[in-house]
Amino acid sequence: MSPAASAGGLLAHLEAHRGDVDLRLELTATPGRPVALVGPNGAGKSTTLAVLAGTHRLADGRIELAGRVLAGDGVDLPPERRGIGLVFQDYVLFPHLSVRDNIGFAVRVRTGRAAGRAAAEPWLERFGFTALADRLPAELSGGQAQRVALARALAGEPALLLLDEPMAALDVEVRAEVRAELGELLRGLPIPTVVVTHSRADVEALGDEVLVLEAGTVTQHGTAAELRAHPATPYVARLFASTPE
Known part of the structure; x- marks a missing residue:
């Protein structure tokens, strides 16, 4: 090794x-x-x-x-x-999911919605998104969308x-x-x-x-x-x- x-x-x-x-x-x-x-x-x-x-x-x-x-x-x-966590240049957020559910998506797929939402919480706080947690991607600025994509990649613990x-x-x-x-x-x-x-x-x-x-x-x-x-x-x-x- x-x-x-x-x-x-x-x-x-x-x-x-x-x-x-x-x-x-x-x-x-x-x-x-x-x-x-x-x-x-x-x-x-x-x-x-x-x-x-x-x-x-x-x-x-x-x-x-x-x-x-x-x-x-x-x-x-x-x-x-x-x-492996990936962040693409166009971010590829799910348009029908909230910021919270986008961030917790990888965990949600593996273990369910409740676990996904729980996994999203520390990243919502770290990126200052607590007040934006229920917004949809269309309601975000470019910088906010980039941070959500990054938080989503990291929430899966890659x-x-x-x-x-x-x-x-x-x-x-x-x-x-x-x-x-x-x-x-x-x-x-x-x-x-x-x-x-x-x-x-x-x-x-x-x-x-x-x-x-x-x-x-x-x-x-x-x-x-x-x-x-x-x-x-x-x-x-x-x-x-x-x-x-």
């Missing part, structure tokens, strides 16, 4: 094929140190999340999380048995959190505030997190470690400061020359 995985972390050796993407990468993530996966469109970022989550098959390699093999070595656990472009659907005016809150939250979680983005601001605020993915391969790995000071590819140079959103 790897040190990262035995400490509650993620160790993934991924080979996968999806459309024009041939993905080959190694990814390690430990609790309290979010990993930002950044790259241009078509680089394989979404494929990486799909393979980790179990919605796309691993062609070769191994995924180990908190000492448990999720895929590889003859194992291929279905998504519902992997213990062993790994995956976020796909978490700022993309937000208005520019609120991104900085939400980004700062999210960075603080991710660094305080007892589980590893992986954030997919194409944004310099997300990389700098949310990624303690940064993997640059180009054409399915990691072309640079380090901190945002290291990548900014010594870009290894033209894409990395352009990324850090851009104006943060």
Whole structure:
């Protein structure tokens, strides 16, 4: 067992094929140190999340999380048995469910509505949603919907959190505030997190470690400061020359 995985972390050796993407990468993530996966469109970022989550098959390699093999070595656990929470860029809240029932949905499916509502309560309080608990998603702002989606993912007590472009659907005016809150939250979680983005601001605020993915391969790995000071590819140079959103 790897040190990262035995400490509650993620160790993934991924080979996968999806459309024009041939993905080959190694990814390690430990609790309290979010990993930002950044790259241009078509680089394989979404494929990486799909393979980790179990919605796309691993062609070769191994995924180990908190000492448990999720895929590889003859194992291929279905998504519902992997213990992974996902937050998508459009949040995908259930429009007919209240904030409370959206947050408690994963627990509700497993053990019933009462348990789901009980599981939602600490997250309602933590995110300041107690007064909004009975509202429907259509009554929320973009920032509030993003927080509800995050609370829903965490209420299921996942062993790994995956976020796909978490700022993309937000208005520019609120991104900085939400980004700062999210960075603080991710660094305080007892589980590893992986954030997919194409944004310099997300990389700098949310990624303690940064993997640059180009054409399915990691072309640079380090901190945002290291990548900014010594870009290894033209894409990395352009990324850090851009104006943060």
